[in-house]
Amino acid sequence: MRRLQKMQLMAFAALFIPLMMYQLNEGLSYGHSPLNTNTARALQNPQDNESSTKKVTAKTAKWSEVLQNIEKDLLLKTMQRDTSMSTDNQNANKPYNKGNFNQNKGKFNQTKGNFNKNKGKFNGTKGGFFKNKGKFNGTKGNFFKNKGKFNGTKGKFKPQFNKGNHTKFVRKKWSPPPKPTTPRPRNPWENATSLDLPDLKKCTDNENQWKEQGDTLHQLEWPCARWQKEEFHNRNWPYVFEPSRGKNLQGIDVDAFEDEVRDLVAEQMEVQQQRVNQLADTCEANPELAVRQHLNLVWATKNDPPVVYCPIYKVASTTWMAYFLRLAHINDELPGLENLSENEKEKKRFMPKYGGGHRRVFQEYHAPDTSVGKKKTYTKAIKFIVVRHPFARLLSAYRDKIERPNPKPFTPYFQQLQKAIMIKYRPTNSNLTNDTPTLSEFVDYVIDSTKDFTTAKQWSEHVVCWTPFWVQCGVCSYDYQMVVKLETMQDDEQFLFQIANLKELQNVHEWRNVKGKKSSSAVVPDYFKSLTKTQVQLLYEVYELDFVMFGYDIKDY
Numbered sequence: 416m417r418r419l420q421k422m423q424l425m426a427f428a429a430l431f432i433p434l435m436m437y438q439l440n441e442g443l444s445y446g447h448s449p450l451n452t453n454t455a456r457a458l459q460n461p462q463d464n465e466s467s468t469k470k471v472t473a474k475t476a477k478w479s480e481v482l483q484n485i486e487k488d489l490l491l492k493t494m495q496r497d498t499s500m501s502t503d504n505q506n507a508n509k510p511y512n513k514g515n516f517n518q519n520k521g522k523f524n525q526t527k528g529n530f531n532k533n534k535g536k537f538n539g540t541k542g543g544f545f546k547n548k549g550k551f552n553g554t555k556g557n558f559f560k561n562k563g564k565f566n567g568t569k570g571k572f573k574p575q576f577n578k579g580n581h582t583k584f585v586r587k588k589w590s591p592p593p594k595p596t597t598p599r600p601r602n603p604w605e606n607a608t609s610l611d612l613p614d615l616k617k618c619t620d621n622e623n624q625w626k627e628q629g630d631t632l633h634q635l636e637w638p639c640a641r642w643q644k645e646e647f648h649n650r651n652w653p654y655v656f657e658p659s660r661g662k663n664l665q666g667i668d669v670d671a672f673e674d675e676v677r678d679l680v681a682e683q684m685e686v687q688q689q690r691v692n693q694l695a696d697t698c699e700a701n702p703e704l705a706v707r708q709h710l711n712l713v714w715a716t717k718n719d720p721p722v723v724y725c726p727i728y729k730v731a732s733t734t735w736m737a738y739f740l741r742l743a744h745i746n747d748e749l750p751g752l753e754n755l756s757e758n759e760k761e762k763k764r765f766m767p768k769y770g771g772g773h774r775r776v777f778q779e780y781h782a783p784d785t786s787v788g789k790k791k792t793y794t795k796a797i798k799f800i801v802v803r804h805p806f807a808r809l810l811s812a813y814r815d816k817i818e819r820p821n822p823k824p825f826t827p828y829f830q831q832l833q834k835a836i837m838i839k840y841r842p843t844n845s846n847l848t849n850d851t852p853t854l855s856e857f858v859d860y861v862i863d864s865t866k867d868f869t870t871a872k873q874w875s876e877h878v879v880c881w882t883p884f885w886v887q888c889g890v891c892s893y894d895y896q897m898v899v900k901l902e903t904m905q906d907d908e909q910f911l912f913q914i915a916n917l918k919e920l921q922n923v924h925e926w927r928n929v930k931g932k933k934s935s936s937a938v939v940p941d942y943f944k945s946l947t948k949t950q951v952q953l954l955y956e957v958y959e960l961d962f963v964m965f966g967y968d969i970k971d972y
Contacts, residue, residue, distance in 0.1 A: 658695035698891035
């Protein structure tokens with residue numbers, strides 16, 4: 416409707432204004448205008464010519480001014496209506512304008528700069544708000560101390576600020592949800608003031624089972640470290656093998672190897688001969704160590720010659736388990752890993768979650784079915800163990816099972832052990848705030864708890880993870896033909912791969928279970944600074960047989 420009126424007004428102006436100007440000009444020239452009569456009379460009466468001319472000129476100017484004012488008024492109205500229509504269209508599309516009041520920028524109740532239709536006034540005070548010029552609650556031109564804001568929102572007012580206002584719903588700015596935090600598992604003995612050391616004799620075949628009784632948690636399952644009694648009626652297994660000083664290696668022909676590895680084989684033959692001789696000498700000097708003992712061994716009976724490995728935990732056992740899984744081609748074509756890179760595939764294919772792990776190794780490389788078969792295979796096999804400096808291995812066990820607040824596996828057992836050590840060896844007035852025992856406290860515990868142990872049976876029934884090498888693998892009973900040391904493992908394992916015909920492993924060197932942190936051998940000096948000389952000496956006496964058997968020295972620490 417407004418557009419139609421605008422068009423009509425513009426058409427009228429376009430026709431009327433030129434017509435009026437035309438008639439005015441024609442009338443002045445040909446006498447058709449009332450003004451022309453006065454002009455003729457002035458011409459007929461020369462004496463009145465001067466005054467008449469002045470009158471005509473004044474009236475002509477007056478009529479021209481009237482017409483110009485009409486034209487200006489029409490144009491002004493047209494522009495105002497055009498502006499009004501543009502503003503209406505914008506307001507129709509935008510219910511609210513930023514920084515506006517009642518949809519009019521800088522206006523309140525459609526009066527620019529006015530409030531309640533009183534220019535510059537509010538409640539009868541010129542330019543003031545509550546008797547403060549240009550202020551509202553003491554803030555010039557502001558509302559609640561926020562310029563152009565109401566309650567901290569620029570140009571926005573609460574819904575229904577004035578009656579008749581539209582309710583505006585403002586979408587809140589999106590923010591990501593907080594990351595879920597996994598609370599640390601609670602140590603059930605965290606607040607205990609007195610606690611006995613855990614007893615390994617109370618164990619079953621299941622692990623990490625809990626039962627809730629009232630307000631306390633009682634552990635039902637513990638790691639089993641019991642001594643397995645030998646069967647006296649079966650004299651074939653377990654068997655006490657006399658030290659042969661590497662008899663199975665002595666028959667190896669060094670010249671049969673390729674030129675590039677012949678020197679390595681010859682050199683390692685001498686090194687291994689020295690190691691097994693020292694081991695045999697120690698066992699012969701301590702005959703009480705040769706006892707019948709059940710062990711968990713890895714039997715590679717399909718290999719020629721057979722290979723038997725005794726894993727010692729915290730001494731590269733995870734690395735060697737991966738070697739044996741590789742030999743068995745475990746997870747070579749596992750679905751779900753084909754899209755991974757070779758490095759990622761190698762990291763995951765031997766993990767327990769994908770069917771790898773230590774248990775899978777024992778399943779794949781199980782012992783012969785009969786005791787006679789075990790004794791016969793073991794006699795001709797290449798038997799080897801992997802060792803490291805006893806203190807470095809003890810530190811590795813401490814970092815994994817004692818220093819960590821939630822060690823795995825057997826978390827409940829080690830948590831109770833941690834708390835019991837702190838209660839017994841940490842003074843009540845100590846300033847330490849550690850949640851787990853320090854190395855000094857742990858060493859005191861190891862020294863006190865094992866000072867009376869003289870047999871493998873005592874160690875096996877009371878200690879987990881840091882039993883001596885000679886206990887863990889029955890060194891004086893199983894006649895090992897080869898000793899691999901962690902400090903020289905790369906050369907030692909290459910020698911083993913050559914003499915045992917493990918060609919698939921000859922170009923593979925893995926070091927697993929490091930997990931991005933420094934090895935215990937690298938950080939031993941930093942940790943052992945906290946120990947006294949007396950503690951180091953007493954700790955040496957606990958593991959003295961391991962030092963002597965495998966040629967390690969306490970002077971390194």
